[in-house]
Amino acid sequence: MTTPAVTAGRDAARARASALHPGAWWVWALALGVAASRTRNPLLLALLIGVSAYVVMACRTNAPWARSYGAFVKLGLLVLGIRLVFSLVFGTAIPGTLLLFRLPEVPLPDWARGIRLGGPVYLEEVLFSLYDGLRLATLLVCVGAANALANPSRLLKALPAALYEVGVAVVVAMTFAPHLIADVLRLRAARRLRGRPDRGVRGLLQVGLPVLEGALDRSVALAAAMDARGYGRTAAVPAAVRRTTAALTLGGLLGIAAGSYGLLSAVGGVYGLPLLLAGIVAALAGMWLGGRRTPRTRYRPERWGVRAWLVAGSGVAVAVLTVVAAAYDPAALDPPVTPPAAPVLPLWPAAAMLLGLLPAFLAPHVPEPTGKDRRP
Amino acid sequence: MIRFEQVSVTYDGTAEPAVRGLDFEIPEGELALLVGPSGVGKSTVLGAVNGLVPHFTGGTLRGRVTVAGRDTRTHKPRELADVVGTVGQDPTAHFVTDTVEDELAYGMESLGLAPDVMRRRVEETLDLLGLADLRERPIATLSGGQRQRVAIGSVLTPHPRVLVLDEPTSALDPAAAEEVLSVLQRLVHDLGTTVLMAEHRLERVVHYADRVLLLPGPGETPVVGAPAEVMVSSPVFPPVVELGRLAGWSPLPLTVRDARRRAGTLRERLTGADDTPAPAPAPAAALTVPALRAPAAERRRWWPGRRRASAAATGGAGAGGEGGSTEAAGAGAGSGIAEAAGVTTAVGSTGTAGAAAAGSAPAPAVVDRLVVRRGPVEALRSVSLTVSPGETVALMGRNGAGKSTLLSALVGLVEPASGSVLACGAVPHRTRPRDLVRRVGLVPQEPRDLLYAETVAAECAAADRDAGAGPGTCRALVTELLPGIADSTHPRDLSEGQRLTLALAVVLTARPPLLLLDEPTRGLDYAAKTRLVGHLRRLAEEGHAVVLATHDVELAAELTHRVVMLADGEVVADGPTAEVVLALPAYAPQVTKVLAPQRWLTVRQVREALA
Numbered sequence: 010m011t012t013p014a015v016t017a018g019r020d021a022a023r024a025r026a027s028a029l030h031p032g033a034w035w036v037w038a039l040a041l042g043v044a045a046s047r048t049r050n051p052l053l054l055a056l057l058i059g060v061s062a063y064v065v066m067a068c069r070t071n072a073p074w075a076r077s078y079g080a081f082v083k084l085g086l087l088v089l090g091i092r093l094v095f096s097l098v099f100g101t102a103i104p105g106t107l108l109l110f111r112l113p114e115v116p117l118p119d120w121a122r123g124i125r126l127g128g129p130v131y132l133e134e135v136l137f138s139l140y141d142g143l144r145l146a147t148l149l150v151c152v153g154a155a156n157a158l159a160n161p162s163r164l165l166k167a168l169p170a171a172l173y174e175v176g177v178a179v180v181v182a183m184t185f186a187p188h189l190i191a192d193v194l195r196l197r198a199a200r201r202l203r204g205r206p207d208r209g210v211r212g213l214l215q216v217g218l219p220v221l222e223g224a225l226d227r228s229v230a231l232a233a234a235m236d237a238r239g240y241g242r243t244a245a246v247p248a249a250v251r252r253t254t255a256a257l258t259l260g261g262l263l264g265i266a267a268g269s270y271g272l273l274s275a276v277g278g279v280y281g282l283p284l285l286l287a288g289i290v291a292a293l294a295g296m297w298l299g300g301r302r303t304p305r306t307r308y309r310p311e312r313w314g315v316r317a318w319l320v321a322g323s324g325v326a327v328a329v330l331t332v333v334a335a336a337y338d339p340a341a342l343d344p345p346v347t348p349p350a351a352p353v354l355p356l357w358p359a360a361a362m363l364l365g366l367l368p369a370f371l372a373p374h375v376p377e378p379t380g381k382d383r384r385p
Numbered sequence: 386m387i388r389f390e391q392v393s394v395t396y397d398g399t400a401e402p403a404v405r406g407l408d409f410e411i412p413e414g415e416l417a418l419l420v421g422p423s424g425v426g427k428s429t430v431l432g433a434v435n436g437l438v439p440h441f442t443g444g445t446l447r448g449r450v451t452v453a454g455r456d457t458r459t460h461k462p463r464e465l466a467d468v469v470g471t472v473g474q475d476p477t478a479h480f481v482t483d484t485v486e487d488e489l490a491y492g493m494e495s496l497g498l499a500p501d502v503m504r505r506r507v508e509e510t511l512d513l514l515g516l517a518d519l520r521e522r523p524i525a526t527l528s529g530g531q532r533q534r535v536a537i538g539s540v541l542t543p544h545p546r547v548l549v550l551d552e553p554t555s556a557l558d559p560a561a562a563e564e565v566l567s568v569l570q571r572l573v574h575d576l577g578t579t580v581l582m583a584e585h586r587l588e589r590v591v592h593y594a595d596r597v598l599l600l601p602g603p604g605e606t607p608v609v610g611a612p613a614e615v616m617v618s619s620p621v622f623p624p625v626v627e628l629g630r631l632a633g634w635s636p637l638p639l640t641v642r643d644a645r646r647r648a649g650t651l652r653e654r655l656t657g658a659d660d661t662p663a664p665a666p667a668p669a670a671a672l673t674v675p676a677l678r679a680p681a682a683e684r685r686r687w688w689p690g691r692r693r694a695s696a697a698a699t700g701g702a703g704a705g706g707e708g709g710s711t712e713a714a715g716a717g718a719g720s721g722i723a724e725a726a727g728v729t730t731a732v733g734s735t736g737t738a739g740a741a742a743a744g745s746a747p748a749p750a751v752v753d754r755l756v757v758r759r760g761p762v763e764a765l766r767s768v769s770l771t772v773s774p775g776e777t778v779a780l781m782g783r784n785g786a787g788k789s790t791l792l793s794a795l796v797g798l799v800e801p802a803s804g805s806v807l808a809c810g811a812v813p814h815r816t817r818p819r820d821l822v823r824r825v826g827l828v829p830q831e832p833r834d835l836l837y838a839e840t841v842a843a844e845c846a847a848a849d850r851d852a853g854a855g856p857g858t859c860r861a862l863v864t865e866l867l868p869g870i871a872d873s874t875h876p877r878d879l880s881e882g883q884r885l886t887l888a889l890a891v892v893l894t895a896r897p898p899l900l901l902l903d904e905p906t907r908g909l910d911y912a913a914k915t916r917l918v919g920h921l922r923r924l925a926e927e928g929h930a931v932v933l934a935t936h937d938v939e940l941a942a943e944l945t946h947r948v949v950m951l952a953d954g955e956v957v958a959d960g961p962t963a964e965v966v967l968a969l970p971a972y973a974p975q976v977t978k979v980l981a982p983q984r985w986l987t988v989r990q991v992r993e994a995l996a
Contacts, residue, residue: 196834205819230479
């Protein structure tokens with residue numbers, strides 16, 4: 010017999026089993042971001058945003074974090090707006106010829122020479138800052154796509170064991186913020202029940218103390234619960250291993266520091282690189298050994314399978330091809346704004362970017378987390 | 386399994402020990418129930434089992450506590466995590482991860498179990514607790530009962546040999562509570578798990594217990610024994626025990642079934658008596674409502690859309706506003722007035738008990754075809770309800786049925802998607818809070834939310850100011866409801882019941898004709914509950930309309946005239962308490978079940994009939 014509940018449960022189980030490794034999404038999204046950072050062509054940038062949006066729409070779930078994409082798009086628009094306003098008010102280094110309009114200029118004292126407030130606004134300036142702002146916005150949107158597609162806390166679970174506790178702290182902090190917001194809303198509602206205005210800044214300020222109090226109470230309760238559930242249990246590790254761990258970690262960090270210094274300074278060009286590499290190896294070994302102190306295991310870690318390779322690979326391909334294209338034909342990817350001309354869509358880079366759509370067809374369609382309709 | 390040897394716990398900064406003289410042992414595979422009035426140190430005893438007392442809370446523990454042979458003095462809570470699973474009072478404070486499945490796995494991950502074992506146990510626990518269809522759900526979206534089950538599941542997965550639960554069913558509806566208790570029962574029977582739980586709602590749990598640990602009062606010697614023996618002299622007892630004591634049955638019955646088998650003679654003695662329960666409320670004089678001061682409200686709303694709406698609300702209220710308001714209403718939205726007035730008259734003609742709405746004062750609550758949406762979900766679907774002065778109504782239904790949403794709509798915390806709400810003639814979400822508090826008051830689920838001040842005196846002074854009442858009004862109410870509370874007490878140091886009463890006094894300062902309470906008996910012991918029932922009954926006699934959302938069937942039977950049953954946001958039953966609870970066995974109080982087919986609801990009625 011297959012009741013709806015059972016099917017729903019199975020769907021959910023399948024959803025988790027077929028969920029892509031969160032790292033794959035992040036690689037894909039960050040690679041799109043790298044591609045975005047290589048170009049100022051508004052058409053290409055718009056194409057990138059379109060690609061990310063399409064994939065997000067096709068692959069995202071109904072989970073709370075999946076809604077963050079919209080927030081990131083808004084943030085991108087805000088950044089774009091700020092960039093434009095700044096260039097209008099302060100001007101840019103781009104020489105302009107086509108005067109659009111003239112803002113009232115604020116005369117500044119002598120010592121502030123080089124800074125301009127207001128004054129003429131040229132088309133070239135506006136175009137340049139528009140393109141530049143769009144690039145920043147695209148970067149943000151790409152990060153938003155990663156956020157929406159991959160559960161951030163699952164990504165943290167993929168951290169090495171030695172860093173596990175840091176990961177838990179971050180997860181707890183992330184679940185804390187929504188609680189805090191819920192508290193503020195609840196206490197503002199309670200103000201209304203007391204007959205005080207529940208809107209306005211004052212209302213918000215007066216609930217501040219109770220909210221903090223509640224947050225503190227909750228963290229204490231959570232700490233107690235985590236302790237009682239075995240958080241921070243350590244396995245018995247022989248003293249020799251412990252000492253080796255400490256030595257390796259410290260030595261590794263020293264090696265990294267000295268190696269980086271050597272690489273950057275003029276004198277140590279020879280020993281810099283080997284020392285840096287040795288330091289990294291030692292630090293990683295220390296972390297691996299340190300991980301043995303925590304007896305933790307992982308529940309259903311996402312596997313990095315073929316699909317993860319393909320999703321990550323499609324992103325990396327976009328990035329690499331864009332970088333190559335930027336070296337090969339810089340003008341197409343970074344269209345000159347003087348003289349202003351309508352941007353042209355370069356065919357090959359655009360085709361390369363379409364590769365980023367691959368996950369939409371590769372990644373499994375994830376059924377929505379169910380159960381909502383049955384017990385509201 | 387759990388062994389206390391001459392244990393006493395003294396917290397830092399207090400002279401007297403919180404508990405003393407604890408000396409008992411709970412053998413493996415027993416379900417032990419820890420009972421006692423509020424504030425006798427039940428949580429302290431539970432905390433001592435998993436070592437949180439004193440490792441986490443501080444204080445001094447004298448004597449020795451051993452669990453599965455491990456001394457809590459030398460083992461920290463985390464080192465006991467594989468033998469003791471603990472669920473505290475508030476399951477939300479317990480969750481570390483964000484989805485159900487991860488939460489179930491978290492404890493096992495900390496203990497380092499093998500992945501295939503974890504997987505198996507998660508599946509097993511999902512089935513055991515009926516959580517399979519919620520596995521991917523974010524915990525934030527779960528209802529109270531679901532959370533409680535997830536919290537229990539999350540400590541079950543490591544297969545602890547001891548389970549410690551603090552009020553596991555207090556927040557649950559009767560059906561969900563049964564579900565949780567049957568799971569515990571199964572664990573005890575099938576897996577030999579030892580369970581120690583504290584619970585105020587003895588009627589739900591006492592018959593499951595193999596052993597009862599009674600803490601009669603602060604500093605008094607604990608009593609340990611079989612449930613029937615302990616219940617003979619216990620200061621806290623469920624109605625079935627009260628009935629047994631009244632009828633002089635020995636040994637005391639703990640279950641409805643036992644009591645029924647012995648109730649033959651009692652039923653005969655009661656045959657002649659009048660078992661018509663809960664007389665309809667005497668048509669009490671409606672409390673007066675101050676007129677809405679509309680012009681002041683107008684000044685604050687400078688955007689046109691809202692102004693029209695609020696003007697319509699004022700006009701519709703018909704509470705005789707000042708000249709300005711009538712003009713504003715007349716000039717404003719005519720249709721709005723017509724609609725609001727239409728609702729009031731419709732209610733007046735079809736109204737239940739009080740046709741008071743027609744001329745003089747509007748009915749305390751008029752809800753008409755109310756629809757409220759929360760996100761994509763319809764939390765309330767076409768709910769209609771009228772409450773008249775002096776009437777006490779219980780809103781019942783499972784967790785997430787829409788009880789709290791309906792209360793929120795009555796105080797204007799949520800906006801209706803369609804339909805209308807009127808609280809004493811005012812549209813709640815369009816009325817200024819200052820004016821609204823004199824019409825409707827809500828004591829929220831967490832009464833602490835209402836209290837901001839450092840001391841009781843400051844809280845009372847603020848309440849007087851907020852309500853525009855004369856100085857000392859609130860303090861007088863506190864003295865009446867809660868004798869013996871010093872002015873300088875911090876509200877946080879009050880017990881659960883005292884805090885609830887303080888919040889009630891704060892709300893009553895404005896003398897709202899409509900009083901709403903959301904789950905008022907959660908965490909209250911029987912004595913505090915009896916006091917609350919007394920207060921509420923008196924308020925109803927004074928003409929307050931009282932609406933309470935509750936899972937507590939005994940409270941509903943004791944106090945209310947009428948029960949409104951909600952399911953999935955719809956009203957599925959609405960009628961006199963006796964009729965509704967008699968028709969729904971899950972919601973019937975114990976006395977009703979014992980004495981059926983006679984229609985008695987409470988021990989009090991039986992006692993009066995026998996007298």
